[in-house]
Amino acid sequence: xxxxxxxxxxxxxxxxxxxxxxxxxxxxxxxxxxxxxxxxxxxxxxxxxxxxxxxxxxxxxxxxxxxxxxxxxxxxxxxxxxxxxxxxxxxxxxxxxxxxxxxxxxxxxxxxxxxxxxxxxxxxxxxxxxxxxxxxxxxxxxxxxxxxxxxxxxxxxxxxxxxxxxxxxxxxxxxxxxxxxxxxxxxxxxxxxxxxxxxxxxxxxxxxxxxx
Ligand SMILES: *[C@@H]1O[C@H](CO)[C@@H](O)[C@H](O)[C@H]1NC(C)=O
Ligand SMILES: *[C@@H]1O[C@H](CO)[C@@H](O)[C@H](O)[C@H]1NC(C)=O
Ligand SMILES: *[C@@H]1O[C@H](CO)[C@@H](O)[C@H](O)[C@H]1NC(C)=O
Numbered sequence: 001x002x003x004x005x006x007x008x009x010x011x012x013x014x015x016x017x018x019x020x021x022x023x024x025x026x027x028x029x030x031x032x033x034x035x036x037x038x039x040x041x042x043x044x045x046x047x048x049x050x051x052x053x054x055x056x057x058x059x060x061x062x063x064x065x066x067x068x069x070x071x072x073x074x075x076x077x078x079x080x081x082x083x084x085x086x087x088x089x090x091x092x093x094x095x096x097x098x099x100x101x102x103x104x105x106x107x108x109x110x111x112x113x114x115x116x117x118x119x120x121x122x123x124x125x126x127x128x129x130x131x132x133x134x135x136x137x138x139x140x141x142x143x144x145x146x147x148x149x150x151x152x153x154x155x156x157x158x159x160x161x162x163x164x165x166x167x168x169x170x171x172x173x174x175x176x177x178x179x180x181x182x183x184x185x186x187x188x189x190x191x192x193x194x195x196x197x198x199x200x201x202x203x204x205x206x207x208x209x210x211x212x
Pocket of ligand 3: 195196199200201
């Protein structure tokens with residue numbers, strides 16, 4: 001047992017405070033490697049919901065399974081996952097990556113952002129409270145702090161960048177999906193509910209509601 005023989009000699013030559021430091025830093029690295037990565041931006045947290053094995057990469061199957069957990073049917077989840085990972089994956093891929101081109105790298109998710117959106121995420125993927133509040137100030141007219149389908153559509157159309165067709169499509173797909181999964185019984189998307197999608201906490205709630 002080589003390790004068993006080395007340990008006493010290491011103890012003999014390394015001063016105790018230094019040894020403690022080695023033990024402490026090794027311990028924290030081991031914890032980081034074993035536990036979930038800690039993501040800093042709201043957009044990273046939003047996407048990390050789908051990273052069920054916590055390796056920092058959202059594969060096509062993880063997206064598909066995640067969408068089914070929050071209530072999408074198999075056909076919709078399959079099509080949406082193919083589109084999401086097919087479009088976003090390559091944009092977030094580090095140059096030296098060796099895994100599937102469909103993989104989404106959580107660390108780089110801000111590179112996968114599209115135009116024609118509300119600006120509630122900044123370019124780095126951080127949540128922008130003022131932009132988010134503005135949505136409801138401008139468009140929540142039928143009821144305070146909630147949007148019906150007509151108002152959601154008005155909001156999306158107003159945010160359209162010119163000729164940004166892929167941004168329009170992505171924005172429509174996201175808001176339609178959110179609306180269909182999270183509207184209340186009167187057909188309104190509540191501000192609190194919409195807020196919780198930005199850091200991914202809504203996904204946890206929806207999955208629980210679906211018994212997952
Ligand atoms: C790619 O490069 C980064 C930064 O240099 C490094 O941390 C990472 O381990 C590399 N990944 C692969 C798959 O080589
Ligand atoms: C939805 O919102 C629009 C615009 O504020 C309003 O005209 C319409 O009556 C609302 N529909 C319902 C069912 O509340
Ligand atoms: C995410 O946002 C919601 C809504 O603002 C908040 O209640 C929740 O505590 C946040 N969760 C995390 C993990 O930051």
